[in-house]
Amino acid sequence: MIVIKDLSFYYRKDVNILEKISTTLKPGHVYGLLGLNGTGKTTFLKLIAGLQFPKIGDVTVNKEISKERNVSFLLDIYFITDEVELPKWKIKTFEEVYGALYPKFDSKKFYELLTELQVNPQENLGNLSYGQQKKVNIAFGLSTNVSTILMDEPTNGLDIPSKSQFRKLLAKYTTDDKIIVISTHQTRDLDQLIDQLLVIHNRQLVVDESIYDLTKKIKFENNVENLTDALYFEKTISGLQSITENKYQEDSKLDIELFFNALTQDETFLTKFKTLQLQNHE
Numbered sequence: 001m002i003v004i005k006d007l008s009f010y011y012r013k014d015v016n017i018l019e020k021i022s023t024t025l026k027p028g029h030v031y032g033l034l035g036l037n038g039t040g041k042t043t044f045l046k047l048i049a050g051l052q053f054p055k056i057g058d059v060t061v062n063k064e065i066s067k068e069r070n071v072s073f074l075l076d077i078y079f080i081t082d083e084v085e086l087p088k089w090k091i092k093t094f095e096e097v098y099g100a101l102y103p104k105f106d107s108k109k110f111y112e113l114l115t116e117l118q119v120n121p122q123e124n125l126g127n128l129s130y131g132q133q134k135k136v137n138i139a140f141g142l143s144t145n146v147s148t149i150l151m152d153e154p155t156n157g158l159d160i161p162s163k164s165q166f167r168k169l170l171a172k173y174t175t176d177d178k179i180i181v182i183s184t185h186q187t188r189d190l191d192q193l194i195d196q197l198l199v200i201h202n203r204q205l206v207v208d209e210s211i212y213d214l215t216k217k218i219k220f221e222n223n224v225e226n227l228t229d230a231l232y233f234e235k236t237i238s239g240l241q242s243i244t245e246n247k248y249q250e251d252s253k254l255d256i257e258l259f260f261n262a263l264t265q266d267e268t269f270l271t272k273f274k275t276l277q278l279q280n281h282e
């Protein structure tokens with residue numbers, strides 16, 4: 001379990017990046033972390049990983065304080081960063097040296113995942129492209145069997161077949177005892193996997209909810225004709241898309257992109273959405 005309490009963070013004292021964020025992330029879920037460029041998603045992941053320290057507040061992962069970076073904490077968390085900086089070693093050497101750091105590392109699984117992601121295990125990491133190195137890092141991360149995996153833009157640089165392969169591999173990794181937090185702009189790559197949504201906007205966590213709960217509150221429709229009840233709408237080439245209050249608990253699929261646009265491009269939407277949340281909590 002990741003517990004974040006009153007977290008505030010800045011790089012420069014006069015520019016707060018995150019302000020008084022509190023949340024609890026539970027095992028068995030895949031959290032999608034969204035936000036506009038520069039809102040602090042990577043910073044948020046680094047704070048969980050203990051790579052940055054809160055200015056105010058606390059972050060704990062399985063009761064370990066992240067910033068203390070205890071060995072037991074480090075052995076049970078893996079951060080797949082967007083920038084891959086792997087040593088220029090043979091993959092086998094990398095697997096032997098780094099795998100030894102993780103008590104539950106599964107070497108057989110690592111090579112199976114490399115095969116599934118179509119990376120030649122005989123290669124030297126220095127000769128691999130950005131996308132191929134990313135695949136090695138993903139295969140490695142999923143083989144550590146740690147309880148917490150943080151991923152920053154994992155599908156960036158992956159080709160189309162690898163993206164779908166990645167989805168399949170991740171779905172297999174998701175078990176009741178693991179937390180996966182994925183920061184992404186590529187919502188279409190991951191919307192089948194994510195079951196909890198976190199949205200950072202204007203230094204706050206403005207959405208912290210399950211997809212299930214969200215779709216109980218709001219309804220997504222395509223080719224709408226009547227916009228009277230729309231909380232937000234967009235014109236697309238295939239017609240009007242809208243978000244309305246889901247008054248009658250109808251089934252609809254969450255359009256993450258539309259929802260994200262509504263939250264970040266229309267200030268009135270967030271206020272309306274918060275009102276809905278309050279109504280539902282009453």
Ligand SMILES: Nc1ncnc2c1ncn2[C@@H]1O[C@H](COP(=O)(O)OP(=O)(O)OP(=O)(O)O)[C@@H](O)[C@H]1O
Binds near residue numbers: 017035037040043
């Ligand atoms: N080491 C640093 N020193 C100073 N400012 C930083 C540093 N790292 C990030 N920032 C600033 O902090 C803010 C948040 O950056 P962060 O990388 O966390 O955002 P992000 O949401 O991950 O962005 P993107 O979607 O573009 O990757 C940005 O304004 C960025 O310029």
